[in-house]
Amino acid sequence: MGNYFHEHEETMGREEMRALQSERLAEQVAHAYKNVPYYRELMDKHGVKPADVKSIDDLHKLPFISKDDLREAYPYGLLAVPLEDCVRIQSTSGTTGRRVVAFYTQEDVDLWDECCARAIVAAGGTKKDVVHVSYGYGLFTGGPGLNGGSHKVGSLTLPMSSGNTERQIQFMVDLESTILCCTPSYAAYLAETIHETGQRDKIKLKAGIFGAEAWSEEMRRHIEERLGIKAFDIYGLTEISGPGVSFECEEQTGMHVNEDHFIPEIINPITGEVLPDGEKGELVFTSISKKAFPLLRYRTRDICVLTREKCSCGRTLIKMAKPMGRSDDMLIIRGVNVFPSQIETVLINCGFEANYQLIVDRVNYSDTLEVRVEMTTDMFSDEVRKMEGLDNEVESKLKSMLGIAAKVTLVAPKSIARSEGKAVRVIDNRGGKL
Ligand code: DLL
Secondary structure (H helix, E strand, O other): OOOOOOHHHHOOOHHHHHHHHHHHHHHHHHHHHHHOHHHHHHHHHOOOOHHHOOOHHHHHHOOOEOHHHHHHOOOOOOOOOOHHHEEEEEEOOOOOOOOOEEEEEHHHHHHHHHHHHHHHHHOOOOOOOEEEEOOOOOOOOHHHHHHHHHHHHOOEEEEOOOOOHHHHHHHHHHOOOOEEEEOHHHHHHHHHHHHHOOOHHHOOOOEEEEEOOOOOHHHHHHHHHHHOOEEEEEEEEOOOOEEEEEEEOOOOOOEEEOOOOEEEEEEOOOOOOEOOOOOOEEEEEEEOOOOOOOOOOEEEEEEEOEEOOOOOOOOOOOEEOOOOOEHHHOEEEOOEEEOHHHHHHHHHHOOOOOOEEEEEEEEOOEEEEEEEEEOOHHHHHOHHHHHOOHHHHHHHHHHHHHOOOOEEEEEOOOOOOOOOOOOOOEEEOOOOOO
């Protein structure tokens, strides 16, 4: 297992882990009840007292909380320690409503760094690595999270932030970056630029830690081939702490959840019923170690599956599958559920790169879906393929994957804007149309 970092928690036996989770959960519930009037009222309303939650078997007694609760409690309503004990805030982008602000004590930041350090180590990182962090810094958790993790591992950390692609590549070459951390869509953009500028032989990258948005296995293979690296998934959300809630190991079959700090559950999103491991549903987290902003049974809206199969890496932490995207990213087109990541799979399998946009509209009371996808330079110059109906070929593959028809429009290389952070793939023009 070579460079194991936090051997004990990551390889704990099931019973030992359950005991640790139970102890931390009971403490956390008592802490939240005592210090957060919002939790006290909510638990009282559901007839639950802290003494009722003694072990993780009692978790189901607690009510769920959602993003709406967080918005309602903005900014200080869920703070569980005196403000003077907090050293940091991070925040969501607020694109779908009021911002959510999460608070951290110094111990919370240390714990977060530790979770990100585990992710870096699982990707093969050691103090000899040069970790190139191209996630955004600032209120977004991506940059600060991986930065802290990299410090903890003792690697040389390049706090690049996102953007300025030319400079990113220059530093990557000059400082011999070995681990790249950014969104998968930015990794694809960097890979494209490195390829086009003929610098592939000059880069020394060996691994990438990519997350913050849904990405397909096809996208993973595409980035791995283009950059000659192994690409690891990482998951997290601002409300819970940021990146490092879960991370992938070399097996690349799902992300190990840092369950000594975050207890995951899968529920039926409609009934709230807890589902057994292996069933698909909405992911719910309870943070059992963070003190400033404890979240009890927080509904993430991410659709996912948990599995507890033995992992060849030796970690015993439960695994979560790649989330298909938030339930709010899911498009409902003519009554059919469509995730952009499904379309990505078809496009990459047809030889395209992940430069696409989905345009949804409503015409004559019926939804329409147009998939605009950039041709690669090779396709663009190949008149024969264009004439032979590459678009028809993609349309029929999309139809069999999604079960609905979509119109495919092939556009010229470089005509779709590249993303330096989370990609915006969907333009939904239906609002208010009959
Ligand atoms: O995206 C935190 C993060 C930063 C994770 C860097 C990984 C790397 P938010 O901006 O609050 O936080 O967005 C959280 O992004 O609920 C998921 O829907 C989505 N998401 C995050 N990681 C993944 C992933 C950060 N690996 C929301 N795969 C989450 C799929 C992901 N979706």
